[in-house]
Amino acid sequence: xxxxxxxxxxxxxxxxxxxxxxxxxxxxxxxxxxxxxxxxxxxxxxxxxxxxxxxxxxxxxxxxxxxxxx
Numbered sequence: 001x002x003x004x005x006x007x008x009x010x011x012x013x014x015x016x017x018x019x020x021x022x023x024x025x026x027x028x029x030x031x032x033x034x035x036x037x038x039x040x041x042x043x044x045x046x047x048x049x050x051x052x053x054x055x056x057x058x059x060x061x062x063x064x065x066x067x068x069x070x
Contacts, residue, residue, distance in 0.1 A: 002030040004042055007056040008049070017055055035059035 002023070009017040022045040023030060030039050036059055046054055 001062065002032055002035050003060045003062055004030065004035055004039055005058050005060060006042065006045075006054055008052040009055050011051055011053055014053070022057075032059055032061070 003021055004023045006020050006022045007017055008020050009015070022042060030041060034040070035042075035057075042054070042057060046052070
């Protein structure tokens with residue numbers, strides 16, 4: 001499974017950034033190529049979290065994490 005780990009910053013406090021694993025079992029079909037190109041799943045996740053700004057992301061290979069980032 002490919003995990004997408006996003007670096008998110010709060011719009012209300014731009015210096016307040018954190019890492020978040022944005023993939024779930026629903027995204028089991030994410031390939032490394034689609035992740036590196038900016039997976040559509042990432043855009044979908046961001047649309048559901050409008051209070052945060054995407055600062056960066058990275059792709060890792062491995063199982064699902066705890067959702068708190070790396």
